[in-house]
Amino acid sequence: MTKCGSSLLFFTSFFPLWISILFIDIKSCIENSDYLLTEKISIVILSLGILVSSISLGLVLYNNSKEANDKVILKEVYEDKIISANNYNDSISIFLKSSMQEIKNISVGPKPNDLVKVGNKIYTICGEANSIVAYDLDQNRVLWELNIGNWPHSIDYYYEKELLFVSNLEENCTKIINLEDYQIVKTLLTPEYPTKVKISNDKKYIYICESYLGSDDNGYLDVFSIETFNRVTRIEVGTSPIDMYEDNKYIYVSNFTEGSISVIDKNLFKSVKTLYIGGMPKGILKKDNKIYIGDYLKGRLIVVEEEKIKKIIAIESEPNAMILF
Numbered sequence: 001m002t003k004c005g006s007s008l009l010f011f012t013s014f015f016p017l018w019i020s021i022l023f024i025d026i027k028s029c030i031e032n033s034d035y036l037l038t039e040k041i042s043i044v045i046l047s048l049g050i051l052v053s054s055i056s057l058g059l060v061l062y063n064n065s066k067e068a069n070d071k072v073i074l075k076e077v078y079e080d081k082i083i084s085a086n087n088y089n090d091s092i093s094i095f096l097k098s099s100m101q102e103i104k105n106i107s108v109g110p111k112p113n114d115l116v117k118v119g120n121k122i123y124t125i126c127g128e129a130n131s132i133v134a135y136d137l138d139q140n141r142v143l144w145e146l147n148i149g150n151w152p153h154s155i156d157y158y159y160e161k162e163l164l165f166v167s168n169l170e171e172n173c174t175k176i177i178n179l180e181d182y183q184i185v186k187t188l189l190t191p192e193y194p195t196k197v198k199i200s201n202d203k204k205y206i207y208i209c210e211s212y213l214g215s216d217d218n219g220y221l222d223v224f225s226i227e228t229f230n231r232v233t234r235i236e237v238g239t240s241p242i243d244m245y246e247d248n249k250y251i252y253v254s255n256f257t258e259g260s261i262s263v264i265d266k267n268l269f270k271s272v273k274t275l276y277i278g279g280m281p282k283g284i285l286k287k288d289n290k291i292y293i294g295d296y297l298k299g300r301l302i303v304v305e306e307e308k309i310k311k312i313i314a315i316e317s318e319p320n321a322m323i324l325f
Contacts, residue, residue: 085112085124092124092135108133108142114155116164118179125152125166132166132177146182149175154196158226160203167194167208174208176229186229190222195242205232209241209253221253221264233269237262245284245291254281254293261293261304277302277309 081103082095092112094104110128117123121143122135130150134143149168156165164177167190174197176186188208196209206224219241223232238255241262245252250272251264261275261284279295279302286292291304294315303311 083115083117083122085115087111087113090126092122106135108135109145113153116155116157118157118159123155123157123164125155127151127153127169132164144182146177148177148184149173153194154198156197156199158199158203161226165197165199165206167197169193169195169213174206188224188229194222195240196244198244198246199226201246201248207244207246207251209244210234211240211242211256213240215239219255221251221262223269235264235269235271237264237271238274242282243284245286247286252284252286252291254284256280256282256296261291273307275304275307277304 080097082097082100084093084095086093086105090110090112091105091107092115093102093106095102106122108124109126109131111126112124113127115122115124120137122137124133124135125131125148126133128151129145130147130152131145132148132152132155133145135141136143148166150170151168152166153169154167157163158165162179163185164179165174166177167174170193172189172191172193174188174190174194175184176188177183178185188206190208190210192215193211193213194208195211195213196207198207199205200207204226206226206229208222208224210220210222212219216239218236218239221235221237221241221244223235224230225232237253238258238260240256240258241253242256243254246266249266251266253262253264255262257280259276259278259281261277261281262271263273263275264270265272275291277293277295279300280297281293281302282296283294284291289305290310293302293304294300295302299315301313301315302309303313
């Protein structure tokens, strides 16, 4: 809430006292008090104060409610549009990339956590419904909904084999769905509390962050073969790994409760360094030599270059994810 909103809440906390004084003044006017003019002025001032404060407070509460509902996870960019998952109001939105104007809002189910666009369809995972929802952009309707496991949290798509990968936070597994028949073809056991699933850039591996949320134990980056679905290796990182970004040489993993970034050598499958940046790093991406990290705790965008923090930019509270276009 803004400082203005907080001040108004403090100001309006005296409403009962004001109303009591207003009632006494009105009663005195009716009884023809000796201080009639003073009491009439008091009635007018109190009435105006109550009216203006009530309207202002209503506007502040409306704006705060709207800001909460507008918290989104930017996820997909296609053609000239951006798709977001709106976790607070159970919908997804489509925006024009040029103007950032919302052109469509689609109700999909409770707590949409992530989504991916495949052709003319959007596949959204709804955490509270434990399901994946398929929406057809051409037909403007939901095609089907499939129970996928307890609290699905992250989704990715492998185009070559038409497979969806969904990590289930509370089921400690990642399920693989064949889009030809919408059947679950494989379940990967990924203890504990998998927060992120991603197909590697070279399409050879499946990366999964195993967060161990709520524990002081370090988490892991689990690596599976995309051909056999067998585990290749399991790399220890920091506490509560929650997101990752891959470039040509390294995988960068944000460790949410440790305030750090683990840097993993892709050829060695080994953590080679840890960058401590503070806060609660969540969304992460890289462009050129700069790493951009969203600090969920302090509402900051942290820019790291040459293993040092080069810039800190204040943004809105609780940034969830980032996208580059």
